[in-house]
Amino acid sequence: MQYTITIPEQMENTTVKSLLEDHWLVPRKIRHFLRTKKHLLVNGQTINWQSPVKAGDVISLTFDNEDYPEKTIPFGNAELIDCLYEDEHLIIVNKPEGMKTHGNEPTEIALLNHVSAYVGQTCYVVHRLDMETSGALMFAKNPFVLPILNRMLEDKIIYRTYWAVAEGQFTAKQMTYRDKIGRDRHDRRKRLVDKQNGQTATTIVTKLKSYQEATLVKCQLKTGRTHQIRVHLSHHGHAIFGDPLYSKKVAPRLMLHAYQLSLTHPFTLASITVKATSSSFEEVLQGF
Template sequence: MTFSVILNNKYGSRTVKQLLEEDLLIPRKIRHFLRTKKHVLVNGRAVNWQSLVKEDDRIQLTFDEEDYPPKDIPFGQANLVEPLYQDQHIIIVNKPEGMKTHGNEPNELALLNHVSAYVGQTCYVVHRLDMETSGAVLFAKNPFILPILNRLLEEKKIWREYWAIVDGRLTAKHVIFRDKIGRDRHDRRKRVVDKRHGQSATTIVDSLKLFPQASLVKCRLETGRTHQIRVHLSYHGHAIIGDPLYSKCPAARLMLHAHCLSLTHPLTRQKITVEAKSQSFEQVLNLAKKENKKEKTNSK
């Protein structure tokens, strides 16, 4: 598969070598192919590695199959995809609860397979959500941009906001949990707070609305540990309602939803912010609001 990437340089004045190596994170082997095949054009002309590119210069990169060997996966069902944003390089979709982000077996169909069917080519997972969690998920449309997005994720430049309905009423309007998280030695599915051997984890929690026996909270992650929000909230006495692993409060689903995702596009420098909706999450939230109104009416 041969594909070309055309972009307007938004990185400022630098050499072609710096642009490809430091900004676009293109691996050394692929940079070698680009140079020897003269597959780098600046404003339509071939250039050498020390040529300077200026802001808004038009850069064209052409990749062959040997640069990025094709990764074939089975296509799923395109009609299961709810796109929130897409362009030549990325797509953000709204994942329903009960669907894996990616399969564990070669032929297992998951959101990745459905997104690839929707786009018409193999896509790549940038970050994942637990199967029980709904909301915004980011995918790369080509292998070229994947390491750039991975770096943004590592540098905490992809901003995600989660909504959760939790057991009990939070006493604090704003709290930061920094408990270390490790594996549960007795249940491989679970994670626990492990202050001695766990990995560092930071979750920022803000209370949005209080109900008689529950709270709607907003969570932001400074780290990305498995089950991080679920473990932190449960450990501090506010397990997410409907959590099959960490809560005793039943519900039709885990009441955790990736409500908002925001990033600055690494190639265009465009600010992208999307909000994802979940009908099942909002149904439970509306029910809680009605119960709250009844409580206030009865107390008068």
């Protein structure tokens, strides 16, 4: 597995070591392999780890099976993929509602398998959407970029914005929910607000449009806890319509849609923003 990356014009001068550690967020183990195996070249030459690199330099990276053991999964149906963005390293697709992000068993076919069929190689999950949720979802196309994207997600520099149709009316234009979220001991499928033992979670909720018994809101995630938006809205008396776990308000589908995803590409520094549409979400919304 070989990759060639040209340092973009907007990147400041740095060293090989800093490039890998601070800019590309390459894990320590992989940095060790690149150094000891001399699998990193700058402009075709082996270079000292403290040597400077600058815009326009060409970085060549080589990985073998020891670095990243080969992984294969069954391919799904490529025709099911609505691709929003794709390059050599990552792909963002529009996930339909009612489809799992990945299977629970090796032979189970889910969106990951369909994406892999579309790309023509095994892809990797960066983040997840609940089966009932639709919208923009990103996958890594190789194991080299996967931990980099995971680190960006942890560092909150991948931005995800959702639309939700919530019960009732909101008195304020914008709210920030910071309730900690933990597991529900009585139902393994569910999560709940747990002030003592829960994980930190932050959701910014902005009112977009009011209906008679519902409100269309925009939700921006600062953390990525399981069911985070669903739990936060439900806890504050605004459960999402059609939520089979947290709401009694029936709808043809869970009214939660990941409509926008933004990031700065880790290698090119290009700004990427995609927006996903959902005909089923919009059709149900018209009924409110």
